[in-house]
Each structure stands twice: as structure tokens, then as C-alpha cells.
Amino acid sequence: MDIQKSVHQAVEKIYGQTIDPSLVQLQKTKKEFTGHLTLVVFPLLKISKKNPEQTALEIGDYLKANEPAIADFNVIKGFLNLCISSSYWVNVLTDIHKTAGFGTQKAENNSPLVMIEYSSPNTNKPLHLGHVRNNLLGFSLAEIMKANGYNVVKTNIVNDRGIHICKSMLAWKKWGNGATPESTGKKGDHLIGDFYVLFDKEYKKELQELQDKGLSKEDAENQSSLMSEAREMLRQWEAGNQETVALWEKMNSWVYAGFDETYKALGVDFDKVYYESQTYLEGKEKVLEGLEKGVFYKKEDGSVWADLTADGLDNKLLLRADGTSVYMTQDIGTAKLRFDDYPINKMVYVVGNEQNYHFQVLSLLLDKLGFEFGKGLVHFSYGMVELPEGKMKSREGTVVDADDLVAEMVDTARETSNELGKLDGCSEGEAQKVSQIVGLGALKYFILKVDPRKNMVFNPKESIDFNGNTGPFIQYTYARIQSVLRKAAEQGIVLPEVPASALQLNEKEENLIQMMAEFPAIVKEAADTFSPAVIANYIYELVKEYNQFYHDYSILREENKDTKEFRLILSENVGKIIKTGFGLLGIDVPDRM
């Protein structure tokens, strides 16, 4: 803000020396005090060599005399509260009003390219609540980076190979009787997930039987015929056995169809999808290359390791003695393919915090292997989602399925809306659309408003509460603004420009404009801190401020034409910012609800 600059200059002029701009700490004035911006003078005392009150007075006097935007000031202890003139706020509003896409900037061809990996599912089970947080964060982050002028590529790495999918395949082969999504009416990912669970159940049964015969747990695991069949299947797959590969392809295609439905329901998408079945061999090559260059070393048993003790970490396995890949190897391969495909400047991995160590290691390894983006890669690490009853456990059946959750949110939105009579006069199609926007808005907002780093508790009942700091409350405000604007149009009011700057604003109007003016800085902060929560909480504050304003002043009934138009423009711009802000969170806003 240019006020920051003029305060900085004022201080330099008064005390006749250049100072570090960081000493000028301007912040929003707290509600209990009069003023808009507050200068904290404590850091300046060394320069002024006077007590806090005197210093603040001197600066205040100077600013009032020399900076037209400063209308008045007051001093309380070491705080200089500045009052900005109404005409300044009117100009700010004019700017906001005129600026298309206020708060966002477009990427140029030569803007930095950010690749964001998120979602990254396994193909042996459907998506659950944890994936929902991942998907929402990843998608929102991509939108926020775009709004800050980056070129963004959203990517997904699908873990489509390995022992887990073989378990599902084996169970299907043994007990499936040729079941398909069509024959059972189940979504493909759920069908495969059911077979995975079935395998686990049968495997446990077999282990128990073996243990009953007197074997130790370890011996039972080694002698399990089911597990060795699954392993055999994996070997056949790696050897390219036609029948196995065909089955694998068929089952994966079912799963992908299921995932696509879930992604669509959540409103997320990808620009480029990678599959581990295509990348894991690349990683092996890259590791062998590193071995030749002496970056890695080989043990007597033939396994390949990276020595990271110099970086304060341990030794890390990269290839097993039998030459097969581990997780880390695959990530190296994926990184290579990606870099071949795109000129990546920054790589962001949206992955849960249980993998913090993994990404610390990956960053070092990529750097050692010569990837430019390796050192600066961002592991966007987020906390786990817990339920009020505790952690989700698949064994105890307490996992919240993503599809069920979305359906439940939409249903509840529908019910609540019906009860309140909000859907009266809507066609079935409209009613369904509104319920979807509101139900998903509730879910998305509930998850995104929390600081990503923190573990969070997801309470289905509370998330669906439409009061308070929730998505629907904000959507509702937006819908109401649209209603006000419709009514205004019916009365023949058109809104061309912000009216004369001679308007005398009241305190609530000034507050509202000040909040709106902060929006671009908030979008920037969200990108810097990788936190959609910053935007979510800001939008909520703005809406609360607007609601108070709305409550205290009649917008359409005002006699004075100028004032009426001005308040309509205020409403319109609040609506504009809500829409943009929610867009960055991947949340829709309805015109009516």
C-alpha cells in the first residue's frame, strides 16, 4: 500500500536518516480504537531518541500536514492511530470496482512453472476422507498459485502396481465369479476395494488356521499359500505375463472409471496423470546411473543404498538385493519423466505429514542426481483427518468413504433447504443443483478453513451445520447480495461508476472497503504460506463485516440516491470478492439458495 511508503518517507524526513523499511510496522487498527491503520512506534525510538508518545505525535503531525490521505490521528501509548480520509477509500473502491479479476494476476508464457502433485491414490480401494482433504488442498493450492501469476500443471501419480492390486486380482479370480461393475451395479473402485477386503479376510483366516496347527505367527505368514499366490502374480505381472496383465488392465480400468466419478463430484481435475507402472523402471535406471557416478553405493548382497549421514540423515535403500524398486525409486523415476515433459521451476507434492521423512530424503536424492528443482521441492505436508471417535481404521470399518460423504452432504443440504422452504418454486433440476453446491460448499469449506499442517477433527454433523463459520453461511450471503442487485435492477437502477468522491462515508462503510482492499495481499499470503485457510478465514471475516453493515443499513430503501447507489456498489464488490475467493478454494456460489 502506498501509505506504507509515505509513512516510511515521513520518518526518514523527520529524523534525517535512512531506515530499514521493516522498522515501519503498519497494521490494521484494532476495533476498540479509532483509526484505520496503526503505526507501532517502538522500533523507531532508537532513531527518534524520544519517548514513544512524543515520537508518535511528531510523525502524526507531519503526516497530517503532508499526506492528503491521512485525515487525522491519535496517539495511545506507543501506538499512532491514523485515520484515512473518506475520499481515499472512495478511490480504493473505484479501483476495486474497475479491476477485472481483482486480487488475481494472469500468468505470462515466461512466468515460472509450478507442478503440483496431489491425490495420488492406490488402485486397490476407493477414496476416503483423507484423500478428500488431499484433493481439496491440492486443487485449491493450484488455483491460488494460478491467481498469483504462476503457470500451473496439476498432476496425479497413480499407484497402479504392486502387491496390493495383486491381492484384489487374486481374490476376484478365486471368488469373484466374473463380477463386473455392470453385473453388480457397484462403482468400479468400490468393487475392487471389496475384493481387497475379501483377500484380507481370507488371509487372516488362513493365518489363524496355520497358527492353530501350532505355527508361530511369523512361520504362518511365510507359509501362507494365499500370500505366495499373490506374490507369484506380481512376478508374473513384472514378467509381462499376458493373462495377468490383461486382468490387471481390466480391473484398473474399472477403478479409474470410479475415481473419475469421485473427482468429478469433488470438482477437481488434473492436467497430466502419471502411472507408477510406467515410471518405476525409469527410477531404477536413474539409480543405477547414480551408482556409476558414485553418488550411491552397493552392498555385498547387491542392494543399492544412498549414504545421507553427511546431511544428518541415515542410509536409505534404493534397490533391493533382487533388483526390484522401492517407493523412493519410483518417485525418482516419476521426477525424471516429469522433468522430461515440463520445464518445472518448482515442484509441490501434496502428501500427508506421515511422509515428511520420505520427502526430506527425496529432496536430497534428486539434488544429488542433478535435478534443479530437487533442493527447492516443496512437500506440502498436511495433517491427518480424525473423527470425533478417534482415528479412522479400515480394519474397524470406521473409514469415511469419499462417495458416501459427498452424497450425505448433498442429501442433508437438500433436507435442510426443504425444511426452510428455500426450494419452494424450484424445479427439480434447480433444487438438485443448489443442494449440490451447498452440500459440497459445506464440506470443502469445513476442511479448507483449517491450517493444513494441523491434524483436524472432522465432525460430519458440525460440517453440515449451516450457521457460523461455514461455507453455506458465506454462500447464503452471496445469494442475498445477488438478490439485492436483482431487486435494484427491477427498480431501474444501473451501476456504472462509483459515485462522487465527495461522499462522506460512515465507519462501517470504511471498514468494509478497507477489508476489501486487503484481498490481493491475502491471496499472495495464501500462496506464500501454501494455505487456503488464509483465504477461507478472510472471506468469513469479510462476510461478517458485510452482514453487520447489511443489518444496520437499509440498502434499497435509502432516500438519498447517491448513498443508495454507493451501497449497492459496495454490495456488488463484496459479492465479487466472495466469488473470486471461493473460486480459489474450489467452491461454487449460487445466485439463489
Place this chain on the structure above:
RNA sequence: GCCUCUGUAGUUCAAUGGAUAGAACGGAAGUUUCCUAAACUUUAGAUUCGGGUUCGAUUCCCGGCGGAGGUACCA
């Protein structure tokens, strides 16, 4: 054991080192001749403990206690 993250009202979340720690839900009390009451207004209620740095610490540093995660051939 070691490493990382985390600890704020009854609950779920806020607070670039700044003023009297903000909201929401839940609790208590109110508001509808009014543009969408999914709203608004009152009200009670919190920084895990002990040191340190600082004019000033929820925030930074050290230690204790509590919670979560990781810990080398699972992804």
C-alpha cells in the same frame, strides 16, 4: 531410544513479536410491519507447566509434561 510436527474457552478453529488473545458451535437472554431469519444483538468462558531473550512473548530459544507421526527392503 532417536527424529519431526503439535498443545489456545466445554468443543472446533483464528491471532506478520504489539494495545484488553479473536470467532463459531454449544450454554444463558433477546430481536421479525424490514431488500433471503441458513440472519442479527447481549452475555459467561481459554494461551499445558517452568525458565530465558525483549520496551513488549500464544508467537522466538532451552527444559519438563501431554498428543500425533516417522524410524532403512510397505507404498
